[in-house]
Amino acid sequence: MRALLLPLVVLAQPAFAQDLVRFTPAQPLTEARIAALPPAQQAPWRAYLARSQRLMTADKAALAAERAGAPAPEAVPHGRSGGGGMPLDKPAAWYGGAEARLVADNIVSFQTPAGGWGKNQDRDGPPRRRGQAYTATDVPGAARDIAGPANWAFVGTIDNNATISELRFLARVIAAAPGQGTSYRAAFVRGVEYLLAAQYPNGGWPQVFPLMGGYHDAVTFNDDAVAQVIELLRDIGARTGDFAFVDAALADRARAAAVRGYDAVLAAQVRVGGRLTIWGQQHDVLTLAPTAARNFEPAALSSEESAGLLALLMRVPDPSPRMVAAVHAGATWLREHAVSGVVWVREGPQGPHLEQRAGAGPLWPRFYDIATATPIFGDRDRLVRTDVNTVSLERRKGYKWWGTGPAAVLARYDRWAKAHPLP
Structure with missing residues (x-):
C-alpha cells in the first residue's frame, strides 16, 4: 500500500x-484496585506500590532527620516553568568550567533521597541547605490543581522537564571533565535508577514518583513527559556522546526500559470502533484508557x-x-x-x-x-x-x-x- x-x-x-x-x-493506584486485577497480574503491581511507599517514607524521614526539631530553612521560590539555569546549548568547553559546576552542585544538592528532582526550580542559585525542602512549596494553584498535601508535592517528578533536564545537564558536565566529578556521576546514576524504579509494570511512568495519588499516578503524556523519559533512556542506552561514560550494565537496563516505554505508548493508542485514533493527555495507570x-x-x-x-x-x-x-x-x-x-x-x-x-x-x-x-x-x-x-x-x-x-x-x-x- x-x-x-x-x-x-x-x-x-x-x-x-x-x-x-x-x-x-482520575483514579490513583491503590491496593484495592490491584486486588481487582486477575491474580496473575497482581504481584508486580503490589511490588511497585510497596516500593513507592517505602521510598516516600525514606524521603520524609531523611528530611525530618536533617531538621531534627530545628526550624526549617525557607523553601526555594517557585521558578520558571520547566526550571532554568541548565542550558544544553553552550559550547562544550563551558560545561567543564566553574559556572557549569555551580549549576551541577545545585542539582546534586536538591536531588531527593529517592533519586529524582522537583519541578520549576532554577538551578543557577545556591545549593540546598540542610533541612531545606527538596522542592518549592509555593506552587501556584496548588490547592486547586494537585492531589495530596501542598507541602509535599512533586517531590520527584518528570513534569515540566524535571529530572530529565537535571540528568542531561549532569551528563554534559561529566562528559566535559572525564575522571572528575565523582558526586556528579553518583547523582546521575541515582537519577537513572530513579527513572527505572518509577517505571510501571506496563511500561509507562507516573507524573510523580514516589506516587502522589490522584491524576499524578496516571501515565502522563502531557507536556511530553513520558516521551522525554523514553528518549533520555534510549540515549543513555546507546552509550554515545554525553552518555559514553555510562556503565554497560546500566545502559542495558536503560535501553530495555525505553523499549518497554515505546510498548506502553503503542498500547495506549485509543481505538474507537475498531480503528486506531490518537492518545489522551494522561492514561489510567492500570487500564491505559484516557483519564x-x-x-x-x-x-x-x-x-x-x-x-x-x-x-x-x-x-x-x-x-x-x-x-x-x-x-x-x-x-x-x-x-x-x-x-x-x-x-x-x-x-x-x-x-x-x-x-x-x-x-x-x-x-x-x-x-x-x-x-x-x-x-x-x-x-x-x-x-x-x-x-x-x-x-x-x-x-x-x-x-x-x-x-x-x-x-x-x-x-x-x-x-x-x-x-x-x-x-
Whole structure:
C-alpha cells in the first residue's frame, strides 16, 4: 500500500449547544484496585506500590532527620516553568568550567533521597541547605490543581522537564571533565535508577514518583513527559556522546526500559470502533484508557500530546511494523479532524475566544470527545463544555485550548511516510 499523503479535511465548526457533564476524577493506584486485577497480574503491581511507599517514607524521614526539631530553612521560590539555569546549548568547553559546576552542585544538592528532582526550580542559585525542602512549596494553584498535601508535592517528578533536564545537564558536565566529578556521576546514576524504579509494570511512568495519588499516578503524556523519559533512556542506552561514560550494565537496563516505554505508548493508542485514533493527555495507570487530570482536563483525545507522541515514534531509526501502523493511523486521524473556518482571538473586550472566519485555519482543539470526536473544553468546575467561549475568562487566558501544533508534525509525517509506507 502506498504511503498515506492525505489532503487536509475541512470540518465545519460545530454548532455549540451546551451539554454540561461533570467528569470523574482520575483514579490513583491503590491496593484495592490491584486486588481487582486477575491474580496473575497482581504481584508486580503490589511490588511497585510497596516500593513507592517505602521510598516516600525514606524521603520524609531523611528530611525530618536533617531538621531534627530545628526550624526549617525557607523553601526555594517557585521558578520558571520547566526550571532554568541548565542550558544544553553552550559550547562544550563551558560545561567543564566553574559556572557549569555551580549549576551541577545545585542539582546534586536538591536531588531527593529517592533519586529524582522537583519541578520549576532554577538551578543557577545556591545549593540546598540542610533541612531545606527538596522542592518549592509555593506552587501556584496548588490547592486547586494537585492531589495530596501542598507541602509535599512533586517531590520527584518528570513534569515540566524535571529530572530529565537535571540528568542531561549532569551528563554534559561529566562528559566535559572525564575522571572528575565523582558526586556528579553518583547523582546521575541515582537519577537513572530513579527513572527505572518509577517505571510501571506496563511500561509507562507516573507524573510523580514516589506516587502522589490522584491524576499524578496516571501515565502522563502531557507536556511530553513520558516521551522525554523514553528518549533520555534510549540515549543513555546507546552509550554515545554525553552518555559514553555510562556503565554497560546500566545502559542495558536503560535501553530495555525505553523499549518497554515505546510498548506502553503503542498500547495506549485509543481505538474507537475498531480503528486506531490518537492518545489522551494522561492514561489510567492500570487500564491505559484516557483519564482526567486537573479539574479542567477531562478524559479525552488530545491533539497536542498526540502530535508529540507521533514525533517520538517518527524519530525511531528503524520502526517496527506496529510503530509504522500507529504513526499512519494517528497522523491520518489528526488530519481528518483539523478544524478550518475558525480563529482563536487572544485579545479583545471578551478576552481570548473563538471566532468564525472564512478561510482561516487549520486549528486543532486540545481535546476531543473520545466517542464522537467533538471538540470539548473544561473548567475548574469539572464540567465538560462544547463551546470554548463559555469557559471562564481565567481558564481561557490560562490554558491552550486551540492550537496549530499538529501542523508541523503532519508536515514531518508527509516526509516520513515516503520512507515508511504501510505494507
